[in-house]
Amino acid sequence: xxxxxxxxxxxxxxxxxxxxxxxxxxxxxxxxxxxxxxxxxxxxxxxxxxxxxxxxxxxxxxxxxxxxxxxxxxxxxxxxxxxxxxxxxxxxxxxxxxxxxxxxxxxxxxxxxxxxxxxxxxxxxxxxxxxxxxxxxxxxxxxxxxxxxxxxxxxxxxxxxx
Ligand SMILES: [Zn+2]
Ligand SMILES: [Zn+2]
Numbered sequence: 390x391x392x393x394x395x396x397x398x399x400x401x402x403x404x405x406x407x408x409x410x411x412x413x414x415x416x417x418x419x420x421x422x423x424x425x426x427x428x429x430x431x432x433x434x435x436x437x438x439x440x441x442x443x444x445x446x447x448x449x450x451x452x453x454x455x456x457x458x459x460x461x462x463x464x465x466x467x468x469x470x471x472x473x474x475x476x477x478x479x480x481x482x483x484x485x486x487x488x489x490x491x492x493x494x495x496x497x498x499x500x501x502x503x504x505x506x507x508x509x510x511x512x513x514x515x516x517x518x519x520x521x522x523x524x525x526x527x528x529x530x531x532x533x534x535x536x537x538x539x540x541x542x543x544x545x546x547x548x549x550x551x
């Protein structure tokens with residue numbers, strides 16, 4: 390697999406755990422397998438590799454759960470955000486693309502674990518569109534913005550945990 394000179398930062402929702410990598414691997418993908426579904430609480434996991442030798446935990450540290458003897462999953466113990474998949478002993482760490490500060494840096498190129506793929510996946514983007522949060526939750530949206538505890542999509546010098 391090829392290394393790409395794409396620098397990324399990212400982290401969990403509460404801001405207790407942050408990471409940076411100066412490179413990514415060209416393996417951006419979605420995985421439909423049942424273990425990935427459980428680990429991210431969704432229909433599939435979206436992952437992109439970062440070489441372990443360029444990946445740095447810049448704030449805090451992830452907690453780790455070994456989902457089998459072959460793989461482990463990293464997450465923030467404080468807020469629960471899924472942060473990575475890693476094969477035990479692998480030289481790379483599969484970061485959850487949604488935890489990147491800029492997920493558009495790693496558009497998925499392939500899908501794997503398709504034995505677990507749900508038939509309804511094909512229709513997801515054709516569901517009735519009831520609009521943006523501002524439109525669909527007009528009353529709540531300003532209150533959410535005003536009381537937002539989510540870490541911003543960039544590094545911070547100080548971040549008070551709420
Ligand atoms: Zn967190
Ligand atoms: Zn998987």
